[in-house]
Amino acid sequence: MAYERKNIQAMNAYTPGEQPDAARVIKLNTNENPFPPGPAVLAALASVEAGSLRRYPPPAAGGLRDCIAGLHGIDSSKVIVTNGGDELLRLAITTFVEPDEAIAVLEPTYTLYETLASAHGCGFIRLQLEADWSLPANLAESLNQRQAKMCLLPNPHAPSGRLTSSDSLRELAGNFKGVLLIDEAYVDFVDPQLQHSCLSLLSDFDNVLLLRTFSKGYSLAGLRIAYGLGAETLIAPLYKTKDSYNTDFIAQKLAQAALEDQAYARESWNFVIAQRAWLQDELDMMGFSCEPSQSNFLLVSMPENLQAKTLYQQLKDRDILVRYFAQPRLEDKLRISVGSAEENQTLIQTIRHLLAT
Numbered sequence: 001m002a003y004e005r006k007n008i009q010a011m012n013a014y015t016p017g018e019q020p021d022a023a024r025v026i027k028l029n030t031n032e033n034p035f036p037p038g039p040a041v042l043a044a045l046a047s048v049e050a051g052s053l054r055r056y057p058p059p060a061a062g063g064l065r066d067c068i069a070g071l072h073g074i075d076s077s078k079v080i081v082t083n084g085g086d087e088l089l090r091l092a093i094t095t096f097v098e099p100d101e102a103i104a105v106l107e108p109t110y111t112l113y114e115t116l117a118s119a120h121g122c123g124f125i126r127l128q129l130e131a132d133w134s135l136p137a138n139l140a141e142s143l144n145q146r147q148a149k150m151c152l153l154p155n156p157h158a159p160s161g162r163l164t165s166s167d168s169l170r171e172l173a174g175n176f177k178g179v180l181l182i183d184e185a186y187v188d189f190v191d192p193q194l195q196h197s198c199l200s201l202l203s204d205f206d207n208v209l210l211l212r213t214f215s216k217g218y219s220l221a222g223l224r225i226a227y228g229l230g231a232e233t234l235i236a237p238l239y240k241t242k243d244s245y246n247t248d249f250i251a252q253k254l255a256q257a258a259l260e261d262q263a264y265a266r267e268s269w270n271f272v273i274a275q276r277a278w279l280q281d282e283l284d285m286m287g288f289s290c291e292p293s294q295s296n297f298l299l300v301s302m303p304e305n306l307q308a309k310t311l312y313q314q315l316k317d318r319d320i321l322v323r324y325f326a327q328p329r330l331e332d333k334l335r336i337s338v339g340s341a342e343e344n345q346t347l348i349q350t351i352r353h354l355l356a357t
């Protein structure tokens with residue numbers, strides 16, 4: 001007997017990237033940060049007293065929330081701390097979208113968006129990105145015409161790494177009638193020279209929700225902690241729908257320690273940016289081509305006579321995991337996370353060897 005709702009029966013579960021147990025595997029498939037968490041985080045972890053776990057954690061992660069607000073120079077009422085960015089996405093969909101309304105995405109995109117829409121049972125509008133992964137012209141009009149209640153947009157884009165300028169997003173936010181959720185999971189890896197920031201959109205628009213996470217930029221994917229930024233009128237209802245204690249005591253403490261050590265975080269971002277350029281050069285020289293990426297991964301097109309799926313399998317056989325998507329527009333490409341210097345070198349040497357044989 002199946003007891004689940006019809007939409008749950010019909011939907012597919014999210015397929016996460018492989019998480020192998022073997023330590024020897026070089027993992028370049030789920031965009032984790034190659035840096036370990038910083039010394040401040042380790043010290044905060046060591047200082048956790050077991051007795052403090054007896055009590056419930058601060059329900060709105062007060063200390064961390066104030067720290068986030070301080071970092072961005074905004075009021076705490078514009079911040080909500082969540083159990084990973086994925087929880088924020090779920091909260092946003094359940095809070096802002098009626099089941100008989102629809103969310104819109106621009107494909108290809110983060111596949112969890114569809115999973116969450118299916119679980120909610122709401123409509124799912126698929127628009128297509130242009131060939132260079134840029135936003136189509138007149139996007140706001142298309143969204144309004146199709147009555148999208150919310151648009152989910154990763155920026156830098158996943159899985160291409162392309163960055164859409166804050167000016168374009170400003171225009172979109174101003175013309176779109178629904179909620180614009182800008183998923184900034186990878187924004188920490190944007191080249192600082194570009195001076196990219198969407199924070200100013202928060203004061204000018206009441207329909208912009210920014211997603212930030214500690215998973216990628218702060219090397220804390222295992223901790224499950226992230227946050228949302230938006231106008232107070234957008235953030236307040238999310239507090240009604242979140243779990244009463246949605247983030248745990250240890251995660252709050254460690255995330256705050258990570259945030260307070262901006263110098264260490266910046267070091268890891270600069271490292272990733274430099275390694276990204278090195279990887280791209282090496283791949284270019286071997287006949288691959290990479291989308292210009294402002295993220296901690298590269299979307300790599302194959303040289304002639306090489307199938308992406310074949311290379312994926314050959315690398316896997318040699319304990320190097322990268323991401324292959326059997327999807328339109330992606331099946332001839334691989335998404336490769338920027339790893340440690342040693343991992344990146346091993347990857348390049350292995351590919352060079354494979355191409356030579």
Ligand SMILES: *Cc1c(COP(=O)(O)O)cnc(C)c1O
Pocket residue numbers: 031083084085086087110154158183185213214215216221224225226
């Ligand atoms: C990693 C990621 C997230 C959030 O991940 P969490 O670990 O849940 O914080 C959100 N969007 C995209 C596109 C991501 O890649």
